[in-house]
Amino acid sequence: VEASIPEPLREAWRKYSVSEFGNKEEFEKELVRHIETTLARSMYNCDEHAAYSGTALAFRDRLIIEWNKTQQRQTFTDQKRVYYLSLEFLMGRALDNAMLNVGMKDAARDGLHDLGFRVEDVVEQEHDAALGNGGLGRLAACFLDSMATLNYPAWGYGLRYRYGIFKQEIVNGYQMEVPDYWLDNNPWEFPRHEITVDIQFYGRVKNYQDETGKIAHSWEDGEIVQAVAYDVPIPGYGTKTTNNLRLWSSKASSGEFDFQKFNAGDYESAVADQQTAETISAVLYPNDNLERGKELRLKQQYFWCAASLFDIVRRFKKTRRAWNEFPDQVAIQLNDTHPTLAIVELQRILLDKEGLEWDEAWNIVTKTFGYTNHTVLPEALEKWSVPLMQNLLPRHLQIIYDINLLFLQSVEKRFPQDRELLSRVSIIEESHPKMVRMAYIAIIGSHKVNGVAELHSDLLKTTLFKDFVKIYGPDRFTNVTNGVTPRRWLHQANPLLSALIAEKLGGHEFLTDLTLLDKLEAFVDDKDFRDEWAHIKTMNKLRLAKFIKRTTGHAVDPNSLFDVQVKRIHEYKRQQLNIFGVIHRYLSIKAMSAEEKKKVVPRVSIFGGKAAPGYWMAKTIIHLINKVADVVNKDPDVGNLLKVIFIEDYNVSKAEIICPASDISEHISTAGTEGSGTSNMKFVMNGGLIIGTCDGANIEITREIGESNIFLFGNLAEDVEELRHRHFYGSFKLDPQLEKVFTAIKGNMFGDAADFSALTASIEEHGDYYLVSDDFNSYITTHGMVDEAFKNKEAWLAKSITSVARMGFFSTDRVINEYADSIWNVEPLVVKD
């Protein structure tokens, strides 16, 4: 059915086409209309949450109008589009971001004020959209913001989880997980019940001869689950472009399949099948940097890849172009290996559905895909068991075997007689059971593979993917160093600083060209400017102090040095090193005379982050932090010289309060383990200094801001292997300062020592894989330098201002332009009004 209205009838449409509110009064009118009709409330019955819903609905109307125009424009110009496939989009709240990106926050503030509300309180009513674990998911969210802001025709594709990342509660010092049911009254999604895709699982492959006598394959029987599209508008900053994030939700197929059971009177079992289907998009797997090979996870991956590919191919086919033009119209970026099946699925569609020859199809596939790797940690590399895949996706496994065969034959031709090489690069690992190595499919099926910071990309080339560099040459591998969006992480999170910078630079252009920050260096010695800078930091510390008081009951002094480590809890990120350092500091203070104590720089050590529910060591670290906090915070010998705070349920909206409030933040992973890190960038952008190892993007941050503006410590990546080897085959000697810390723990200073024995043993007895002991001395010494530096307020301020001025490189706008030029080959769609 043609859904487009014929030209003679379009006059009426044009006449009544909705328009956007453009000022305070029009906003108020829309707000009241939504509250009184959509929400069925009134001025006698309007709390902050209703004010939030009304405001969100008013803004969502604006977004969807621009969304429609953007989509029409993109369809009309028909240029190449980017599709960003990510299992995680850690969006956080949308309202404040929408107000700022659309440029109507002042109108909303004034309008809400007229009606009896404060915009800050209204914005806080929103539940975070937490469809991600950590850095990988937040990077995808920053990318969406930059792609829209830069006017790239770009869509995100993900899953609409009913439960996002769990909510963390701390009970008696232990992490407890509570489900995050977030979908009720979510104004930001538009269900598209008319956009559905049937997704097949299980079944078998039938081989047959087609008309030409060629052997063809079809995938038959099995089960069908339906994918339903939900669209989330993504507004760019200062542009009309509003892109789309399409999230798929699973539902039982309404095909004849199920009706058989209903008709047979088997109502209960039919409903049970329905629930099974809905389980696919029910929950985000809460692991970060870890893969666990669960069947449901593989189902999620295929469900999402197949629905997205169907959608992309459907859109392409409407243009009636020849298949070889597909890569000129479509670029698909794989956010980690999670969407690797998309490669196999496109090959299947082209072969089995569209009848292309293998080589022609494979050529299209490899030109279309790019793959981003985010970690070198072996436990994060995805492998799926062959029997599992055989059962769930029999045709895909066949295609994987064919890809592998052709690939190995080409390797064999170039490197004859190197059987070792062949078995090393085979997609199939010859273990029991055999395993499919997803990263290898992603490399072989893409034209570019990138890491996320220079060191990380170098390590990929020299270690994990070394053989592939030999086979394909170095050009297939590249680096695109991560960034963050300055709209959310400077403008939205730190309105005071953003306003001060705008005042000095004569406007907010720096938000879309972050390199303009370099103009701030001219003001480093300007007394008034410095005072204001310092004042803003204090205000932001006060805001955090209030938040801490409200949520933990602890009073912290904003004149103290705020030392922050917020990120997922992981042994490689080494929160244990931090808390051992805190214990060391505590013991030192307790041993001081009253006179000595006067010289101590008061500190607040702030922690936040979730542990994967099954990651015992990470949970033990959380437990230790909370137990240390209990003891330290009520010790009168210490008073305000040291406070330890664990912020529960760290998430995006809390990060927006925390990042602007740090004096120093910690990015202290074992050298060579952190892909990039992105919170390091957020903290420096907000005028905080950092202490860190020579790892991930810390190295490039140092290069940009200068060595004198960062506190680096610890062993280098190139020495890690040798050190680990020595721990095992030489003798292990615990660092003497760390030994004092362990003695305190073992003396039950922080509760039952048995609770922490696994943690101390991993270092003393099991080889200290993360080099906590090796780096401890350097870490403690460097914190001493931080204290000394903090005493010199003027010098500290100069470092803070200089660092911000030099952070221009770390905007995701730069990152997206690099992807667009070197991987996607797409151009922005410039909009004329």
Ligand code: GPK
């Ligand atoms: C990497 F492999 C993974 C993963 O499963 N989850 C995740 O958040 C992170 N990451 C890296 O650990 C960070 O270093 C990096 O900055 C981030 O991805 C974005 O690239």
